[in-house]
Amino acid sequence: MKIVVIGGTGHIGTFLVPRLVAAGHDVTVVSRRQRDPYQTHDDWQQVAFVALDRTELEKQGKFGQAIADLTPDAVIDLISFELDSTRQLTDALTGRVRHFLHCGTIWVHGYNELVPVNESDPRYPIDAYGLRKAAIETYLLQEVDLAELPSTVIHPGHIVGPGWTPITPAGNLDARIFTKLATGREVLLPNQGLETLHHVHADDVALGFMLALDNPAASIGESFHILSERAMTWRGYAQALATWYGTSANLRFVTFDEFKQTTSEEYANQSWGHLLHSTNGSITKARQRLGFHPRYTSLEAIQESLTWLKEEGRL
Numbered sequence: 001m002k003i004v005v006i007g008g009t010g011h012i013g014t015f016l017v018p019r020l021v022a023a024g025h026d027v028t029v030v031s032r033r034q035r036d037p038y039q040t041h042d043d044w045q046q047v048a049f050v051a052l053d054r055t056e057l058e059k060q061g062k063f064g065q066a067i068a069d070l071t072p073d074a075v076i077d078l079i080s081f082e083l084d085s086t087r088q089l090t091d092a093l094t095g096r097v098r099h100f101l102h103c104g105t106i107w108v109h110g111y112n113e114l115v116p117v118n119e120s121d122p123r124y125p126i127d128a129y130g131l132r133k134a135a136i137e138t139y140l141l142q143e144v145d146l147a148e149l150p151s152t153v154i155h156p157g158h159i160v161g162p163g164w165t166p167i168t169p170a171g172n173l174d175a176r177i178f179t180k181l182a183t184g185r186e187v188l189l190p191n192q193g194l195e196t197l198h199h200v201h202a203d204d205v206a207l208g209f210m211l212a213l214d215n216p217a218a219s220i221g222e223s224f225h226i227l228s229e230r231a232m233t234w235r236g237y238a239q240a241l242a243t244w245y246g247t248s249a250n251l252r253f254v255t256f257d258e259f260k261q262t263t264s265e266e267y268a269n270q271s272w273g274h275l276l277h278s279t280n281g282s283i284t285k286a287r288q289r290l291g292f293h294p295r296y297t298s299l300e301a302i303q304e305s306l307t308w309l310k311e312e313g314r315l
Helices: 013-022 041-045 054-059 061-066 083-093 128-143 176-183 202-214 234-245 256-260 263-275 285-292 297-313
Strands: 002-006 026-031 048-051 074-077 098-102 151-156 159-160 186-192 199-201 222-226 250-254
Touching: 002 013, 002 297, 013 026, 013 041, 013 199, 013 202, 026 083, 041 256, 054 098, 054 256, 061 176, 074 083, 074 202, 074 250, 083 128, 098 128, 098 176, 098 202, 128 151, 128 285, 151 202, 159 202, 159 297, 176 186, 186 234, 199 202, 199 256, 202 222, 222 297, 250 256, 256 263
Parallel strands: 002 026, 002 074, 026 048, 074 098, 098 151, 151 222, 159 199, 186 250
Antiparallel strands: none
16 A cells, blocks of 8 residues: 555654565655654665655645645554644545554543553543543544544554653653662652553554554554553562662652652653553453554563663663
């Protein structure tokens, strides 16, 4: 198929685009060309690039038509965060593509009543990101005529892999925590460290998109969690990393009010968001309907990312 990937040089696209090329698809990547993929691959030489400024074109009401003018069979949108943005795109693609795939987020669930949470469980989105992504999913799967715009939504967890910093055991992006764990220094965790994080390797997310694309009868009109097999508690995550580093985790548990006094406002807000969500999702539906089996555990994906960071001199 002729496939257009919007935002194809980021976390997911770095792994998805080479998979699409290897599968024999004709791939066009739409981006602002402000960065290269995180990893090089020979298959990128077979990719066509179209530089479009989505934000500017949407202001003019022209972005959707610009994508439609590329005459794709399928469109994979990795970077839509607003309903109006998705609506403008899909209005132009309705009746013109065989499959439209949108990247959502596990945060559409908000807090969970039962864990691991399933795609069909009641939802309580609690922040703007989750609310907006939930609105896009509702629009694509309930309001759009699926015969005219066959749609699928993929919900990743905390994406990780070579190229960026993982969410830490304290639920934020303060990479100094990894250094503390590696050297046996004290790490403060809020509460008792029993909330959960559910990481997923970017290549496993790419695999999820591939399986949805290859199985339209099973994926159209559906959403799927794409995650590692199991979530980790913050405490368990810290202890596992310390063991990997060859040390023992030196953890101290404090109230969140105490914790936020020891870090920046930005990191404290990140931790608070992850505390509230305590992400723990089921991949049973993706496994049964798509044949999804992640290659990486959460810990393995994080370790690969940390190894890359060290090799790059960032840790």
